[in-house]
Amino acid sequence: MYYEARIHEIIEVASALAAAEKIRSESMYTYQVMKWTSKDGNYYMYAVPDGHLDEMLAELAILRQGKNQDDAPYQQVESITNGWIDDTDILARHLQDAESSTIIMKSNAQLIIDKPKGDEQASFTCGCCGNWFKDNVQKQLKFDQDAGYGICDRCQQWY
Structure with a gap:
């Protein structure tokens, strides 16, 4: 979702x-x-x-x-x-x-x-490698994931 x-x-x-x-x-x-x-x-x-x-x-x-x-x-x-x-x-x-x-x-x-409280978890597609992962919504905001995209932990080393 x-x-x-x-x-x-x-x-x-x-x-x-x-x-x-x-x-x-x-x-x-x-x-x-x-x-x-x-x-x-x-x-x-x-x-x-x-x-x-x-x-x-x-x-x-x-x-x-x-x-x-x-x-x-x-x-x-x-x-x-x-x-x-x-x-x-x-x-x-x-x-x-x-x-x-x-x-x-x-x-x-x-x-x-309005804004995440900090504990919300959601499913994302990594905008770098394409893998599916689950993560904290607030953490993924810095990657501007407004459509279910984020950056997984493996790829974050490049950003």
Whole structure:
């Protein structure tokens, strides 16, 4: 999940339809996350850009968080290939369906807002050798890894 290695800004919108309109209008930045309250009022919902470097909005991770719980974990409940969707209403329908999803893709998803606290771990692709590795997000920021790229320990000797 590329989104777990990125830093985000929350943009609150009124509904899944408003989130879909903002996403489809291409008036949002790729580090922004659309947040709304589910229709039943039990969850905060998040549409998070999860594509790769060339098209971050092509893939959306849909997270939810219990609204009435202190420090409720984020749950990933859907992954939407937004690049295949041309219609705002269809995207809105997928976002609305995610509000009541019984499928939990990841029960303790990581969403970094504003800046890392220091203990977040994520998966990266090394921008030097191409190997996959897991590391501390804050440590990798100096390599500007906003799309899931970083520099592994083996290659850091060259930087």
